[in-house]
Every structure is written in C-alpha cells, then in structure tokens.
Amino acid sequence: MEIKKTRNTEKQNLVRDILSKTAHTMSVEDIMAAMPIKVNKTTIYRILDRFAEKGEVHFVTGKNGKAYYALCNNCGISHKIHNHIHFECQVCKEVTCQPNTLNIPNLEGFTIQETQFLVIGICNKCKK
Ligand SMILES: [Zn+2]
Ligand SMILES: [Zn+2]
Numbered sequence: 001m002e003i004k005k006t007r008n009t010e011k012q013n014l015v016r017d018i019l020s021k022t023a024h025t026m027s028v029e030d031i032m033a034a035m036p037i038k039v040n041k042t043t044i045y046r047i048l049d050r051f052a053e054k055g056e057v058h059f060v061t062g063k064n065g066k067a068y069y070a071l072c073n074n075c076g077i078s079h080k081i082h083n084h085i086h087f088e089c090q091v092c093k094e095v096t097c098q099p100n101t102l103n104i105p106n107l108e109g110f111t112i113q114e115t116q117f118l119v120i121g122i123c124n125k126c127k128k
C-alpha cells in the first residue's frame with residue numbers, strides 16, 4: 001500500500017511538472033508521450049480528473065473532441081467558470097490559453113456549471 005501511494009504521488013508530480021513546462025495545453029496523449037516513465041492512459045486521465053476537481057488544472061475540448069489540459073493560475077472566482085479564451089491553431093494544432101477574457105452573460109433561468117471558450121484559426125507562429 002505504502003509503495004503504491006508513493007508511486008501515485010510521483011506520477012502526479014510528473015504530470016504537474018510536464019504541464020508547468022509547456023507553453024500550450026496538452027492532450028492526454030501529449031502528456032503520456034512526455035512522461036519519463038511508462039504510465040497508461042487511464043492513470044493519466046485519473047490524475048487529471050483529480051487535478052481538475054481540486055482546481056489545479058482546467059481543460060478545453062478541441063475541434064477534434066479531445067480534451068486539452070492546462071495548469072490553473074489566477075483563474076478567478078471559480079475553477080469551473082473559466083472566462084479566458086483558448087486558441088486552437090489549424091496548422092500546428094496547438095491549443096493555447098489566451099490572456100483575453102470574456103464576460104460570462106447571466107443566462108436568465110439557467111445555471112452555468114462550467115464554461116469553455118475556444119477560438120479556432122491560425123496562430124502567430126504559423127502565419128509567417
Ligand atoms: Zn482554474
Ligand atoms: Zn500554429
């Protein structure tokens with residue numbers, strides 16, 4: 001039991017470390033490929049789920065339906081209600097968190113539980 005716990009913590013730290021070093025968001029596959037040790041997809045999903053619950057990471061669903069994860073920092077009031085924009089580049093496929101934020105409208109009679117903002121186009125690196 002003790003060993004398993006240590007290993008899980010180690011894996012969590014690795015995922016956190018990988019996400020902290022990237023300038024863009026990462027899919028589960030990206031994280032898996034960047035891991036220095038072999039960790040299966042389910043385990044990474046589980047780690048990311050736990051991080052998302054705690055407000056350590058958030059994700060946005062890309063055009064291909066995949067979730068792209070990023071570490072949370074200065075997320076504001078609620079980690080479920082992120083109001084910054086994500087940009088998905090059609091050329092390099094990178095999904096990045098943008099500093100630009102949107103005002104989330106008050107939807108009469110509806111309860112907002114989560115928000116995701118995705119803008120699709122060509123990034124400044126690929127435009128040149
Ligand atoms: Zn957040
Ligand atoms: Zn690009």
Ligand SMILES: [Zn+2]
Nearest residue numbers: 070084086097
């Ligand atoms: Zn983001």
